[in-house]
Amino acid sequence: MSPTLSLFLIISAALFSIGLLAALSRRHAIFILIGIELMLAAANLNFIAFWRFGPQPQSPTGVMVAIFSIAIAAAEAAVGLALVIAVYRHYRTTSVDKLDQLKG
């Protein structure tokens, strides 16, 4: 009995909600970024699972979207972490609770 599409989707939904958990319930900025990366990876898994089980697996659309999504996630992680470092230099804190002013 090989795994069906619904099993893969359940795993990806679980990963997404764990990522959401990390992004919503922690106060350290880097934890939030970890949660966002987990959510992006779960969405990629979703794309590839649908590509594999879908009606036309010979067209590589799902794989292409996943590749571009990985590239964009890397760029976003880089800029997000640069922001965290810049904020740390200015405010000496990484807790997002303390970042509540629009004026620096």
Add this chain to the structure above:
Amino acid sequence: MSTAAFTVIAILTLAGALAAASLPKLIHAALCLVIAFVGIAAFFFLLGAEFVGLVQVFVYVGAVAVLIVFTILLTRRADEKTGGFNWGGVVIAIAVFAGLIWAILQTPSLSLPAPLIEALTVKRIGEVLMTDYIWPLQCVGLLLTAALIGGLILVMEEKP
């Protein structure tokens, strides 16, 4: 596709992700995130998309995880309290999970087994990238350049 491999990889990935979300020390959470990423790459291999699995290991584990641990290193404080845990987030996450599971289980067409396909070679991915997806490729290139320049400007120290 074997169920034994699927179960093992699923347990590994979910354990890594849960550890990444809930461990108190940041560096342990970042290293468990690496386990979760490797597990997701193993899923990609299981699903027959080997190139994406290799790119996942290369980019996420080799670059994003190294970035995260470097940032943890550079923003360390001696009196490190990682702040309290916000239980409202747990409730929302469980609600989202329940909603997604309900939507998945309602759909009957998702319980079919996998069709047999021919393997997607790297050559085919290359051909498609250069013909059908040339515009997204250029846009992603532009985006990565912008991210590179932006990241450098954000952390460059101003000359005194």
Add this chain to the structure above:
Amino acid sequence: MTRESVDQIFVSAKRWLLSLLPDAPDWVIQIASSLINIAAVLGAFMMLFALISVLERKILARIQNRYGPNRVGPFGLFQPVADGIKLLIKEDIVPIRADKIIHFIAPIMIAATAILALGVIPYGRNMTPFSIDGGILFFFAVGSTTELGVFMAGWGSNNKFSMLGAMRAIAQMVSYELPLIITVLPVIMIVGSLSADAIVAAQEGYVLAGIVPRWFVFTPWGLAAFILFFVSGLVESNRTPFDVPEGESEIVAGHMTEYSGFKYANFFLAEYFGMFAVSGLAVTLFLGGWHAPLSVLQFIPSYIWFFAKLAVLLFVFIWIRGTLPRMRVDHVMGFAWKFMLPMAFTCIIAAAVWHYQRHGLAGWLWSLGVVSIIYLGLSRLVETKKKFAPRTYRFAE
């Protein structure tokens, strides 16, 4: 014993071993086949590691006009046994405030990623342990995971020098990963496949009546790419002249400071296996893999040629270590970003020029022209002398 049977002796041995389990299910045969491959690779490279560790000391010694270790066994060749016993019986010291799990896993992770990279290199005809479609990408993917292990080693020791050493090592490895990968791109472009077997198969045949083989190192872009790849491989394995991360006179032992006994041996295993992996990939990509250099010498088995070429490259590694002093760390970074990266891009352009002239003499000359002009331009433009500011003195008041 015909020529083919000597050449395929390991493949036939493996087939005979697998025939000992006649009617097992398919997955058992797969797992048994993989285990035999893994055991063969590990066995061969552990022997090579032991041999190289003593040969390196003897060759370095001869370069420095002295004998190397020559007490243990004939010509000192049993020295690795003595070293192994010494390292195994040493006390394993872990600092009290170190992060125990990370401190423990770091050497394992570095050694594991170095060994994983050896799995996709073709060692002979039909002798690739794991032949996957994206073999070269797999090699670089596990190579870039090494940085995480180095960071864990530096962090887990809870020691400022270890952390500094780890940061320097990671900065060096990340900077040189770009030239390493981009110099491989011309080869992949010309061959059209990421699989190591396809790259070796594209280099067979001889030009000029069996004298000059069709290896990529004999083309101008291939030679430039080979030299750049070799230098980047030197840096990736933290060898002199780029061994700032482990320079004893600067930073004690960098990220390996707090490790003793067998874990230290693991770090050295990882460094040598990194050397083997990079040399093996250089042989595969540029030096024709397991092909013979002259067409009359094709009766010698393919794995002998592979290991002979690997031995030559390892000798060059050791030779460079004995000859050159250590480079300053900011010079190392400047060299990577200002010289090697533009040269690597030039190799891609030169390879494209060569390919579009249909691999003939005109293409050879055109690509030679491209490489030479850019090389001369870069070597004039890159500043290697820093301008020194006048010295300021600060005295304690």
